[in-house]
Amino acid sequence: MKTVLPWIVGLCTVGLVAGAAWVGVTYLPPPVPAAQRAGVPDPFAPPDRAPLKPDHDYVVLIRAIEVAPKGPGDKTWERGFDDGPDLAYDLSWRGNVIFSSDVKEDTLIGRWEAVNVDVWDSVQNGGNVDLGQALNNGAVVRTPALPEEGGGLKDISDGMLTVRVWDSDLFDNDEAGEVTLLMSDLTEGDSELRFSVDQAGAIRRISVRVTDREVPVRNLIEMLRAP
Numbered sequence: 505m506k507t508v509l510p511w512i513v514g515l516c517t518v519g520l521v522a523g524a525a526w527v528g529v530t531y532l533p534p535p536v537p538a539a540q541r542a543g544v545p546d547p548f549a550p551p552d553r554a555p556l557k558p559d560h561d562y563v564v565l566i567r568a569i570e571v572a573p574k575g576p577g578d579k580t581w582e583r584g585f586d587d588g589p590d591l592a593y594d595l596s597w598r599g600n601v602i603f604s605s606d607v608k609e610d611t612l613i614g615r616w617e618a619v620n621v622d623v624w625d626s627v628q629n630g631g632n633v634d635l636g637q638a639l640n641n642g643a644v645v646r647t648p649a650l651p652e653e654g655g656g657l658k659d660i661s662d663g664m665l666t667v668r669v670w671d672s673d674l675f676d677n678d679e680a681g682e683v684t685l686l687m688s689d690l691t692e693g694d695s696e697l698r699f700s701v702d703q704a705g706a707i708r709r710i711s712v713r714v715t716d717r718e719v720p721v722r723n724l725i726e727m728l729r730a731p
């Protein structure tokens with residue numbers, strides 16, 4: 505009996521393995537290519553970007569602007585001096601300037617914080633915050649409503665934002681360039697827009713953050729302030 509038992513166990517094991525292989529060959533579906541497998545994240549895929557909702561308020565925040573080493577026409581930024589441009593921008597919508605930035609001195613990359621440090625401290629300590637006072641950069645805009653069936657947007661400029669950038673000088677400013685952003689190209693979260701020489705004067709890059717205005721102000725400020 506002692507010699508027969510291992511043989512029986514061995515035969516049963518072989519039978520189980522062969523049976524499992526037969527079931528696998530006969531009944532399991534063919535392998536699905538990786539690209540078609542649902543729920544398997546592709547590490548190289550760009551993050552999901554939610555398009556902006558129509559007829560909805562958003563805060564548009566210009567986080568950074570980079571300009572070329574020289575201004576349009578290949579002119580140095582500060583004639584007779586070697587310091588960099590003093591960058592500022594404004595944001596226009598529906599034919600109106602709705603935000604003008606402060607000036608970032610002597611830099612080819614201007615960066616602007618979303619909210620004042622004081623306001624951020626207040627948020628952290630549970631104090632009351634008012635969006636109007638909190639925002640020291642960025643502006644509130646509304647996306648266009650969906651057009652009626654078969655029609656287009658009533659006014660195309662409803663869905664356009666213009667960013668004008670300049671080097672702030674004591675007398676005449678040096679224009680750096682101007683770009684028009686289409687709201688339909690923007691998504692919630694951060695976008696980095698790059699421009700070639702002929703597209704936007706001396707503007708090379710704009711980093712823009714779009715945040716849903718219709719969330720509680722405290723959450724909104726945390727989202728705007730996030731690194």
Ligand SMILES: [Ca+2]
Nearest residue numbers: 581582673678
């Ligand atoms: Ca200048």
Ligand SMILES: [Ca+2]
Nearest residue numbers: 587588589590
């Ligand atoms: Ca300067």
